[in-house]
Amino acid sequence: MLILFLLILVLAAACVLAVRGVRADASAEVEPLTIPDGLFAPQSLEGVLCAQLMDGEITRRQYVRSMAGIAARDEERHPLTVPGYDD
Numbered sequence: 001m002l003i004l005f006l007l008i009l010v011l012a013a014a015c016v017l018a019v020r021g022v023r024a025d026a027s028a029e030v031e032p033l034t035i036p037d038g039l040f041a042p043q044s045l046e047g048v049l050c051a052q053l054m055d056g057e058i059t060r061r062q063y064v065r066s067m068a069g070i071a072a073r074d075e076e077r078h079p080l081t082v083p084g085y086d087d
Contacts, residue, residue, distance in 0.1 A: 045070060
């Protein structure tokens with residue numbers, strides 16, 4: 001019975017020490033995470049236009065006109081073809 005009591009006491013002490021160590025690690029000062037500015041930069045022309053619209057650099061009309069120009073240019077460069085449709 002005495003051995004069982006000592007075993008429980010040792011396990012409880014080990015748990016207390018483990019929790020104390022985890023709390024000490026969590027309370028230690030951690031260097032703030034730095035995120036590079038380029039990570040959230042627009043990756044396409046459409047993204048640049050959207051960012052300009054959101055920042056108020058261009059109007060909605062300018063945005064729509066620019067997107068129409070992009071669509072027209074894309075249609076010239078990569079025309080859409082429907083499989084099985086012959087003229």
